[in-house]
Amino acid sequence: MKAILAVTAALALSGCASLGVQPWERDVLARPEMSLDAYALDAAIDDHIYFSKEASSGGRGFGGGGCGCN
Amino acid sequence: MFADSAIAAAPASEQQRTAELVRGEDHWIGRFSAMGCPCEVLIEQVPATLARRLVDEVSRCAWRIEAKFSRYRDDNIVHLINTSAGRPVSVDEETAKLLDFAATLTRLSDGRFDITCGVLRKAWRFDGGDHVPLQSEIDALLPLIGWHRLSWHSPVLSLQPGMQIDFGGIGKEYAVDAAVALASGIARGVSCLVNFGGDVAVRHPRRDGRAWRVGVESADRVGAAASIISLTRGALATSGDSRRFALKDGKRYSHVLDARTGWPVANSPRSVTVAAESCTQAGTLATLALLQADAAEALLRAQKVRYWLQ
Amino acid sequence: MNDNDTLTATLAAATCALLGSTIATPATAAEADQWSFDSSLLYYGESDDRVQDVSAALSAKRNFEDERSLGISLTADTLTGASASGATAMNTPQTFTSPSGRAVYTTPAGDVPLDDTFHDTRFALSANWTQPLARLYTVAAGLGFSTEYDYRHLGANLSLARDFNKRNTTLSAGIAWSQDDIDPVGGAPVPLAQMLDVGNGTSKRSSDSKDVMDLLLGFTQVLGRNTVLRANYSYSKASGYLNDPYKILSVVDPLTGDTIARVPAGGVLGPTGVYRYESRPDSRAKQSLYAEVKHSFGAPVLHLAYRFMTDDWQIDSHTLDARLRWPIGAASYIEPQLRYYVQSEAEFYRASLVAGQPLPRYASADFRLGNFDAVTAGVKFGHRTASGNEWSTRLEYYMQSGDVPRQQIIGNQANREQYPDLNAVIVQFGYSFRL
Numbered sequence: 001m002k003a004i005l006a007v008t009a010a011l012a013l014s015g016c017a018s019l020g021v022q023p024w025e026r027d028v029l030a031r032p033e034m035s036l037d038a039y040a041l042d043a044a045i046d047d048h049i050y051f052s053k054e055a056s057s058g059g060r061g062f063g064g065g066g067c068g069c070n
Numbered sequence: 071m072f073a074d075s076a077i078a079a080a081p082a083s084e085q086q087r088t089a090e091l092v093r094g095e096d097h098w099i100g101r102f103s104a105m106g107c108p109c110e111v112l113i114e115q116v117p118a119t120l121a122r123r124l125v126d127e128v129s130r131c132a133w134r135i136e137a138k139f140s141r142y143r144d145d146n147i148v149h150l151i152n153t154s155a156g157r158p159v160s161v162d163e164e165t166a167k168l169l170d171f172a173a174t175l176t177r178l179s180d181g182r183f184d185i186t187c188g189v190l191r192k193a194w195r196f197d198g199g200d201h202v203p204l205q206s207e208i209d210a211l212l213p214l215i216g217w218h219r220l221s222w223h224s225p226v227l228s229l230q231p232g233m234q235i236d237f238g239g240i241g242k243e244y245a246v247d248a249a250v251a252l253a254s255g256i257a258r259g260v261s262c263l264v265n266f267g268g269d270v271a272v273r274h275p276r277r278d279g280r281a282w283r284v285g286v287e288s289a290d291r292v293g294a295a296a297s298i299i300s301l302t303r304g305a306l307a308t309s310g311d312s313r314r315f316a317l318k319d320g321k322r323y324s325h326v327l328d329a330r331t332g333w334p335v336a337n338s339p340r341s342v343t344v345a346a347e348s349c350t351q352a353g354t355l356a357t358l359a360l361l362q363a364d365a366a367e368a369l370l371r372a373q374k375v376r377y378w379l380q
Numbered sequence: 381m382n383d384n385d386t387l388t389a390t391l392a393a394a395t396c397a398l399l400g401s402t403i404a405t406p407a408t409a410a411e412a413d414q415w416s417f418d419s420s421l422l423y424y425g426e427s428d429d430r431v432q433d434v435s436a437a438l439s440a441k442r443n444f445e446d447e448r449s450l451g452i453s454l455t456a457d458t459l460t461g462a463s464a465s466g467a468t469a470m471n472t473p474q475t476f477t478s479p480s481g482r483a484v485y486t487t488p489a490g491d492v493p494l495d496d497t498f499h500d501t502r503f504a505l506s507a508n509w510t511q512p513l514a515r516l517y518t519v520a521a522g523l524g525f526s527t528e529y530d531y532r533h534l535g536a537n538l539s540l541a542r543d544f545n546k547r548n549t550t551l552s553a554g555i556a557w558s559q560d561d562i563d564p565v566g567g568a569p570v571p572l573a574q575m576l577d578v579g580n581g582t583s584k585r586s587s588d589s590k591d592v593m594d595l596l597l598g599f600t601q602v603l604g605r606n607t608v609l610r611a612n613y614s615y616s617k618a619s620g621y622l623n624d625p626y627k628i629l630s631v632v633d634p635l636t637g638d639t640i641a642r643v644p645a646g647g648v649l650g651p652t653g654v655y656r657y658e659s660r661p662d663s664r665a666k667q668s669l670y671a672e673v674k675h676s677f678g679a680p681v682l683h684l685a686y687r688f689m690t691d692d693w694q695i696d697s698h699t700l701d702a703r704l705r706w707p708i709g710a711a712s713y714i715e716p717q718l719r720y721y722v723q724s725e726a727e728f729y730r731a732s733l734v735a736g737q738p739l740p741r742y743a744s745a746d747f748r749l750g751n752f753d754a755v756t757a758g759v760k761f762g763h764r765t766a767s768g769n770e771w772s773t774r775l776e777y778y779m780q781s782g783d784v785p786r787q788q789i790i791g792n793q794a795n796r797e798q799y800p801d802l803n804a805v806i807v808q809f810g811y812s813f814r815l
Contacts, residue, residue: 020548020602026096027278028606033681033705034674036600036610041418041439042810049424053780053802055723055749056697058614059670059687062556062594066524067502068531167398174394178387247399304407345409351395373388376409
């Protein structure tokens with residue numbers, strides 16, 4: 001687990017200095033459906049359903065839970 | 071952002087004639103002083119050279135119009151007209167168009183709006199102080215006010231001796247529209263928002279689909295925004311008493327004067343902001359509405375424009 | 381004052397004459413919307429008279445100047461129906477004492493036992509605040525609360541994010557705590573104690589609690605004009621009462637696999653077999669790695685997400701989620717969705733306990749801790765109205781199927797259904813609007 005984390009971090013940081021767009025190229029990224037947090041309510045509902053039927057939770061944000069359903 | 075729509079130019083020597091360009095989060099900001107107020111040009115992201123050119127051209131346009139129509143200068147057409155002492159003056163095409171426009175406004179407002187009320191600055195000083203003129207002082211000036219007292223047959227203008235014209239009520243909005251047209255010609259399709267002291271216009275929407283956010287200054291708290299308006303395209307102009315006013319015995323006297331009486335309009339909203347296609351149109355509607363006092367809202371509703379009152 | 385129509389026309393003509401051009405496009409200016417709302421009504425229904433849930437949710441967000449914002453969320457849901465208790469099926473009817481300890485329920489022969497005495501309504505409220513801390517830094521804090529008949533939750537979270545590289549890269553770190561109080565119907569069972577007759581509460585204790593601490597490290601990166609990536613690492617440590625108070629295990633004969641029979645005490649109702657309440661460790665440490673990518677192909681947008689989870693109960697899981705948002709015309713879209721989930725069983729998961737053998741320290745027959753995979757297939761349809769509000773509707777089908785490891789199947793159990801598949805339909809209506 002730790003090895004995976006270290007490799008991922010190294011790859012990310014080494015690559016990120018050259019990746020990206022200029023501020024005037026953010027037109028597509030500014031569209032609401034391209035936001036990573038679009039439809040947060042749907043995501044919260046899905047997380048809650050899966051938390052109560054499966055053994056895993058969270059990942060995208062904090063673990064959810066906070067209910068007696070698991 | 072500010073809510074003031076009249077030219078109140080300090081003498082030219084006190085103003086800086088430089089325009090600075092800085093980078094905002096996702097747009098360029100050009101800043102300079104003109105017509106007695108802070109001016110801004112907001113440009114969506116373009117290469118630095120184009121942004122610099124836009125800011126230079128817009129600031130030059132603003133300074134040109136200010137130099138030409140300011141009543142505080144002694145070297146322009148307005149000075150010539152105001153010292154003509156009854157002699158006819160032949161004006162150029164741009165001035166002629168402004169005079170035609172002013173004539174229309176006087177007619178549309180039944181005489182409440184009149185560019186000949188420049189003489190009233192002898193009676194009123196809207197610096198926040200408590201100087202309020204006596205009725206006798208106003209009465210002495212009223213015979214020098216009135217579009218019907220001058221002769222305007224394009225391109226010749228003849229005032230009565232002692233009369234003065236003041237383009238303060240329409241000059242700034244006109245400058246905004248001229249600047250926006252100029253910017254549009256230089257950089258096609260680029261979203262460029264021009265803001266001269268609270269009178270704002272933008273012709274093209276931003277390419278990233280977001281709207282420009284414009285703060286309308288609170289009438290009560292100068293420097294704080296009463297509301298934020300998202301402007302995608304079009305113009306906003308504000309008429310009101312937040313910055314230039316007289317205050318005596320708790321009563322606030324707006325600098326927007328009713329030309330028929332020489333007094334500020336009573337019972338009008340503190341501030342009117344209007345959205346329209348051009349800044350001139352927006353500013354005119356805002357001023358006309360303000361001059362209607364408590365009928366301001368009725369006028370704006372009838373025109374089916376977006377407006378905000380304070 | 382002139383007639384108003386004349387005013388408009390005259391002014392337009394005068395402006396045109398002054399500026400020397402007609403500006404045909406009308407102004408588009410609006411008070412910057414300050415409140416935005418998302419609302420949803422959801423129905424979740426499992427087949428075979430199992431769990432049904434109806435929930436309503438409303439979340440509101442208020443944007444302030446300088447990129448500060450407040451979010452508030454309210455959810456209410458009612459749960460009815462039966463869920464598998466963990467006991468194994470038998471070729472004779474089985475009777476169990478219900479969780480309250482005051483009644484019994486019976487399962488027909490051959491069926492996987494379902495405990496249907498569970499009805500509950502839950503309310504949840506949460507609030508969060510986000511604001512810039514300094515240039516390029518953003519801080520967020522949140523509080524959460526939820527309550528239901530037998531469970532109460534209180535939580536708080538805090539996170540900090542920093543942008544780099546012209547805001548193309550964001551690193552974030554967050555921490556969350558929660559304190560949950562569990563007050564099960566009838567009391568929290570003593571782990572591995574036997575299920576007793578109606579009215580006999582010696583196997584039950586009073587309420588208990590659990591704490592959870594979560595740590596989240598996040599990384600977001602713009603990969604190109606059309607692509608954005610997010611990767612998170614999270615660590616979660618739960619300690620306290622982690623058992624499900626309503627789940628049991630059957631104690632079975634080592635040769636036949638049939639549940640050991642039992643006769644209730646004279647004159648009372650009670651279980652007809654030997655059943656024991658489950659026991660889980662009192663701590664659980666989870667780690668997960670999550671990555672998602674959003675990519676735009678012009679108008680359609682593809683969203684792919686993957687999550688790997690592992691914990692110290694020996695459960696490993698993989699989740700893969702794919703959605704493709706396909707625009708229809710200028711104002712609508714359709715978004716098919718496919719999700720695949722697979723997990724391996726917990727170390728202490730077992731289908732049943734064997735009579736005569738020493739009791740293990742931990743044991744649970746809760747199918748949610750077992751080996752299974754699940755597929756969700758769904759479609760969402762949305763439409764944006766002229767005023768900028770959005771209607772949406774979602775229809776999904778969730779199919780979970782698992783199996784009990786062969787070595788745990790004893791004797792006659794092989795002839796009966798061991799792991800009940802779960803099929804559920806999800807229908808949701810949503811409306812987002814701004815004020």
